[in-house]
Amino acid sequence: MSTITYREACRQAIRAALQADPRCFVMGEDVGRYGGCYGVTKGLLEEFGPQRIRDTPLAENGIAGAGVGAALAGLRPIVEIMTCNFSLLALDQIMNNAASLAHMSGGQFAVPLVIRMATGGGRQLAAQHSHSLEGWYAHIPGLKVLVPATVEDARHMLAAALADPNPVLIFEHIVLYNAEGELDEAVSAVDIEHAKVRRSGTDISLVTYGNSLPKCLAAADELATAGIQAEVIDLRVLRPLDSATVIASVRRTHRCLIVDEGWRSGSISAEIAARVADEALYELDAPLRRVCSAEVPVPYAAHMEAAALPQVADIVAAARALVSPAG
Amino acid sequence: MADFLMPSLGADMETGKLVQWLVKPGDRVKFGDVVAVVETHKGAIDVEIFLDGVIDNLAPLDQEVPVGTVLATVRQSGETAAPAVAAVAPAAVAAPVPVITEVSAEPARSAANVGRIRISPAARQRAQQLGVELAALAGRGTGEGGAVCLRDVEAAVSRHPAEATAATGSDVHRGFDPAQMRQAIAAAMGRSKREIPHYYLTDSIDFGAAAQWLAAWNAERPPEQRLLPAVLLLKACARALLAYPQFNGFYEDGGFRAAAGIHPGWAVSLRGGGLVAPAIHDADRQTLPQLMTAMRDLVQRARAGSLRSSELADPSITLTNLGERGAESVLGVIYPPQVAIIGFGRVQPRPWVVDGQLAVRPLLNVSLAADHRVTDGHLGGQLLAGIGDALQHPDTL
Amino acid sequence: MDKDEVMALVGKVLAGIAPEADLAGVGDDEDLRAALDLDSMDFLNLIIGLSQGSGVAIAEKDYPRLFTLQGIRDYLSA
Numbered sequence: 001m002s003t004i005t006y007r008e009a010c011r012q013a014i015r016a017a018l019q020a021d022p023r024c025f026v027m028g029e030d031v032g033r034y035g036g037c038y039g040v041t042k043g044l045l046e047e048f049g050p051q052r053i054r055d056t057p058l059a060e061n062g063i064a065g066a067g068v069g070a071a072l073a074g075l076r077p078i079v080e081i082m083t084c085n086f087s088l089l090a091l092d093q094i095m096n097n098a099a100s101l102a103h104m105s106g107g108q109f110a111v112p113l114v115i116r117m118a119t120g121g122g123r124q125l126a127a128q129h130s131h132s133l134e135g136w137y138a139h140i141p142g143l144k145v146l147v148p149a150t151v152e153d154a155r156h157m158l159a160a161a162l163a164d165p166n167p168v169l170i171f172e173h174i175v176l177y178n179a180e181g182e183l184d185e186a187v188s189a190v191d192i193e194h195a196k197v198r199r200s201g202t203d204i205s206l207v208t209y210g211n212s213l214p215k216c217l218a219a220a221d222e223l224a225t226a227g228i229q230a231e232v233i234d235l236r237v238l239r240p241l242d243s244a245t246v247i248a249s250v251r252r253t254h255r256c257l258i259v260d261e262g263w264r265s266g267s268i269s270a271e272i273a274a275r276v277a278d279e280a281l282y283e284l285d286a287p288l289r290r291v292c293s294a295e296v297p298v299p300y301a302a303h304m305e306a307a308a309l310p311q312v313a314d315i316v317a318a319a320r321a322l323v324s325p326a327g
Numbered sequence: 328m329a330d331f332l333m334p335s336l337g338a339d340m341e342t343g344k345l346v347q348w349l350v351k352p353g354d355r356v357k358f359g360d361v362v363a364v365v366e367t368h369k370g371a372i373d374v375e376i377f378l379d380g381v382i383d384n385l386a387p388l389d390q391e392v393p394v395g396t397v398l399a400t401v402r403q404s405g406e407t408a409a410p411a412v413a414a415v416a417p418a419a420v421a422a423p424v425p426v427i428t429e430v431s432a433e434p435a436r437s438a439a440n441v442g443r444i445r446i447s448p449a450a451r452q453r454a455q456q457l458g459v460e461l462a463a464l465a466g467r468g469t470g471e472g473g474a475v476c477l478r479d480v481e482a483a484v485s486r487h488p489a490e491a492t493a494a495t496g497s498d499v500h501r502g503f504d505p506a507q508m509r510q511a512i513a514a515a516m517g518r519s520k521r522e523i524p525h526y527y528l529t530d531s532i533d534f535g536a537a538a539q540w541l542a543a544w545n546a547e548r549p550p551e552q553r554l555l556p557a558v559l560l561l562k563a564c565a566r567a568l569l570a571y572p573q574f575n576g577f578y579e580d581g582g583f584r585a586a587a588g589i590h591p592g593w594a595v596s597l598r599g600g601g602l603v604a605p606a607i608h609d610a611d612r613q614t615l616p617q618l619m620t621a622m623r624d625l626v627q628r629a630r631a632g633s634l635r636s637s638e639l640a641d642p643s644i645t646l647t648n649l650g651e652r653g654a655e656s657v658l659g660v661i662y663p664p665q666v667a668i669i670g671f672g673r674v675q676p677r678p679w680v681v682d683g684q685l686a687v688r689p690l691l692n693v694s695l696a697a698d699h700r701v702t703d704g705h706l707g708g709q710l711l712a713g714i715g716d717a718l719q720h721p722d723t724l
Numbered sequence: 725m726d727k728d729e730v731m732a733l734v735g736k737v738l739a740g741i742a743p744e745a746d747l748a749g750v751g752d753d754e755d756l757r758a759a760l761d762l763d764s765m766d767f768l769n770l771i772i773g774l775s776q777g778s779g780v781a782i783a784e785k786d787y788p789r790l791f792t793l794q795g796i797r798d799y800l801s802a
Contacts, residue, residue: 281448282448282449282451283448284447284449285449285450285470285476286476322471325470325471
């Protein structure tokens with residue numbers, strides 16, 4: 001066991017991928033000389049050289065398109081999009097090409113592209129750099145959408161993503177980069193198919209992902225002091241969604257609170273709620289409920305930003321209301 | 328191909344449980360046949376079919392299903408057998424392009440919620456497994472918003488383990504559960520008082536002529552052919568309703584719809600509590616002896632919990648008669664979506680002025696509670712006068 | 725009909741009208757209609773049952789004499 005930051009785990013993952021496979025390379029804005037906007041690729045240019053750590057122009061559609069082309073041609077590109085809001089400029093390549101070509105070619109072409117993006121709010125980056133768009137991307141068939149929330153997933157999901165013949169998007173939460181966690185050296189790989197129970201409980205399932213995971217775990221600690229045993233599910237993968245793990249948890253707890261930093265309307269949280277209602281209605285002993293971000297562009301001012309994003313107190317209050325409304 | 332649906336046996340019924348089929352797939356059925364038995368809070372109801380043809384695709388027994396659920400299909404003459412799905416699919420395909428209108432969901436939802444216990448899906452299922460009557464859980468919810476949740480069901484079982492668990496199995500259980508019926512009455516009457524602007528009228532009727540006529544009729548006949556005063560009241564009301572059809576029908580979708588016939592619901596109090604008001608069909612067209620037979624049969628079957636679906640679905644107005652040991656007068660509560668209820672108190676001797684002279688006469692208090700959205704007191708007064716007039720000429724009834 | 729036969733008949737007829745009724749708890753001079761909560765239809769059915777079971781014609785004007793168990797015994801065994 002060693003303690004490591006999430007950022008360092010991401011960097012180790014990229015380094016290991018570059019070492020393991022000569023077809024693998026990194027490209028993106030400021031990934032080389034500057035070391036990445038969030039410092040993830042710091043030092044890699046010196047270690048692997050400019051052929052494999054490539055700084056690109058500020059042109060996301062071009063970067064993503066080059067990534068699709070490289071993947072089609074047999075390489076294993078790791079594209080970094082600085083923050084997920086910029087990925088909107090690359091949406092045409094991601095959705096119309098990366099996600100579609102395998103289907104349009106009848107399986108003749110695979111697009112083994114990995115795109116890493118920073119996501120989420122909480123660092124006062126205001127309305128244009130604080131989005132949580134992973135739920136949007138989870139709407140698109142042909143993509144896989146990963147949301148690592150632990151150092152272990154940050155360290156090992158990349159290898160699984162590169163091994164997958166489909167385009168895979170990895171959303172790294174900007175608040176998590178500085179988070180520290182224990183990395184078990186005995187673990188050498190993780191799957192990118194299943195959600196995980198991060199804490200067992202009997203009274204309510206808190207279903208979440210990304211930076212809302214530590215918030216839910218903190219909320220579960222607080223709920224435990226009030227005698228409420230919350231089970232915390234880390235989705236890990238938003239597409240394909242592992243509903244079976246969620247449903248199994250709801251069958252144990254009979255209550256479900258979904259915590260999602262995305263906006264509520266039309267969100268992945270709505271999709272999860274719909275699946276629970278569909279597959280486990282008769283297991284529910286309380287309404288399905290969600291804690292999501294306020295439906296506003298994320299504010300800049302710290303107190304307003306905090307008010308707009310899901311917080312531990314919101315999760316605790318919502319869970320208590322579902323479990324023991326009188327108390 | 329036509330569908331045979333779970334009937335609505337009154338505004339207070341949302342679901343029913345099919346407990347017995349009296350026909351087999353492929354049997355020929357005709358209009359008015361009793362084909363199935365459905366359990367409701369008003370007892371086991373013999374359900375009639377109002378289709379002619381060959382019945383098929385019978386739904387499985389012992390499932391609680393919403394009103395309107397397809398229970399079987401009926402192939403009408405000229406049609407050939409088709410698979411079950413074909414009965415549904417063409418209608419869906421042929422449906423016109425829907426017109427999208429903005430409708431507030433609120434009123435519909437609140438109406439649908441009337442009488443529906445607030446209970447979590449898991450608790451509802453658990454209660455069913457344990458045989459706990461939902462009525463026993465009403466008001467005991469400790470969940471969010473007072474909803475009944477799993478722990479409340481478990482608590483109910485530990486409170487009354489023997490009582491709470493009802494017998495299961497597909498035996499047709501005749502009779503009814505007083506607690507369930509009480510809940511249904513509460514829901515229907517609560518809705519009535521919330522939604523219907525009642526107005527009330529009362530009048531005194533000299534029952535002397537009717538009593539005299541009855542005594543003479545009954546004196547010549549053995550007990551089984553004798554008539555009760557109630558039959559005269561029923562017929563007099565039916566007669567008056569012919570002249571004032573605005574009281575005989577339903578308030579639905581913001582307007583009044585007159586009933587197709589005069590089918591008064593006759594309020595029958597049940598031994599052990601509760602009441603039910605099944606229809607006496609076409610009361611205006613039946614003779615007094617016919618009405619007496621119908622009423623005796625209806626009371627007997629209502630108390631045995633063995634009514635027919637049309638008797639619960641069709642009442643177009645309610646009549647309540649307190650009888651010889653009842654109170655002097657009654658002001659009724661309308662059973663929605665009906666628009667009126669007529670009540671009769673006890674006949675009793677009273678001082679009364681006849682032709683300018685004080686006399687002792689048997690007097691009968693009659694009352695009308697009616698829906699002000701449909702009629703006004705002026706018309707209501709005319710209806711009561713019509714009933715009083717009819718009772719002055721019992722030989723014409 | 726002797727008094728025991730009358731009582732057996734009353735019990736049998738009432739069982740069909742008010743199955744839960746317990747005749748043992750009804751006093752001889754108590755009004756059956758009040759004691760057993762019989763309405764006019766129930767009472768008419770009682771009269772029909774008694775008349776058919778005993779073969780005794782019961783006039784409507786005599787009904788008040790059959791309001792009690794004592795009255796019924798006297799009327800039918802007379």
